[in-house]
Amino acid sequence: MLTESTVTILKATAPAVKQHGELIAGRMYELLFSKYPQVKSLFAKAPQNQPQVLARAIITYCENVDNLDTLTGALDRISRKHVAIGVTADHYPLVGECLLQAIQDVLGAAATPEIMTSWKEAFFFLAGVMIQREKALATQNV
Ligand code: HEM
Numbered sequence: 001m002l003t004e005s006t007v008t009i010l011k012a013t014a015p016a017v018k019q020h021g022e023l024i025a026g027r028m029y030e031l032l033f034s035k036y037p038q039v040k041s042l043f044a045k046a047p048q049n050q051p052q053v054l055a056r057a058i059i060t061y062c063e064n065v066d067n068l069d070t071l072t073g074a075l076d077r078i079s080r081k082h083v084a085i086g087v088t089a090d091h092y093p094l095v096g097e098c099l100l101q102a103i104q105d106v107l108g109a110a111a112t113p114e115i116m117t118s119w120k121e122a123f124f125f126l127a128g129v130m131i132q133r134e135k136a137l138a139t140q141n142v
Contacts (some may be wrong), residue, residue: 023054027102
């Protein structure tokens, strides 16, 4: 589970992430596609508004971080899409690295080391939940 201080920091950061959500998501894709061009083909059929879709997902997570049960339905839908497209566990660290860098780039000095540590913890916590679900979906066809 996430620590109480991480939850507190994420909730406090939610308004800033909401304000800059699309910029953060746009920067994340820019970094992801330049550093790891091999993932680009996964997004070949993605809608034009994929950055906004990701931004909304990040914000929703941020706002519900202390009540993740409310996200189960949404996460299940995302995981089914990921499995259908071929997203695998080893893609998550790449996206995590670029998302964290994008948050740092967009929020600048406001993203203190403490805030960045909390985001890192939160991303990999969520990634763990999604990876587990996606592995189950891929192997059991549930
Ligand atoms: C915690 C991490 C992640 C979150 C919160 C997230 C969120 C989302 C959301 C909300 C969607 C849209 C689902 C829908 O259309 O119903 C999506 C789709 C997608 N995601 Fe993720 N994702 C994550 C990790 C990843 C990773 C690691 C990859 C691999 C590079 C990835 C690649 C994709 C692709 C290719 C699509 C489909 C785009 C399309 O064709 O519509 N995602 N994701």
